[in-house]
Amino acid sequence: MKLIVAAVIERSDRRILIGQRRREDTSPLKWEFPGGKIEEGETPEVALARELHEELSVTLEKCAEMARARYKYPTMSEELEIRFYAASIKESKITPNEFEQIAWALPKELGDYDFLAANSQLLGQLATGRLRPSEILERATNAALNGKTP
Numbered sequence: 362m363k364l365i366v367a368a369v370i371e372r373s374d375r376r377i378l379i380g381q382r383r384r385e386d387t388s389p390l391k392w393e394f395p396g397g398k399i400e401e402g403e404t405p406e407v408a409l410a411r412e413l414h415e416e417l418s419v420t421l422e423k424c425a426e427m428a429r430a431r432y433k434y435p436t437m438s439e440e441l442e443i444r445f446y447a448a449s450i451k452e453s454k455i456t457p458n459e460f461e462q463i464a465w466a467l468p469k470e471l472g473d474y475d476f477l478a479a480n481s482q483l484l485g486q487l488a489t490g491r492l493r494p495s496e497i498l499e500r501a502t503n504a505a506l507n508g509k510t511p
Contacts, residue, residue, distance in 0.1 A: 369394055369494045391476060395413055
């Protein structure tokens with residue numbers, strides 16, 4: 362099984378950052394949340410920070426796991442386990458180094474984008490408000506301040 366991390370970054374206006382894969386990538390022009398493969402010896406959080414720096418030239422400020430999904434694409438031999446993290450970044454300027462383009466979309470607008478199939482379950486939870494990244498981060502921060510697990 363291949364482990365993948367993905368950041369769900371929500372601004373104060375509730376818009377969520379998404380990126381469109383490049384034309385020459387696998388699954389060209391599909392939309393996704395920024396992130397990627399966990400390398401040997403990395404924790405998911407370290408991998409997420411590395412991927413965000415590589416893909417967007419940003420620094421991960423904090424993160425909290427919010428969902429997991431398993432998916433096997435017909436063209437791949439391995440099943441993927443994707444760990445989605447509610448995340449915040451330090452910078453307001455984002456450089457889409459690894460994307461065709463990026464967009465900030467409201468949760469209810471996410472269904473208007475052609476996302477990778479592995480994201481479908483999370484998209485529904487975000488669109489209906491069952492998962493709210495900013496609230497998950499706030500709970501995790503408060504729990505850490507109080508010495509508890511979220």
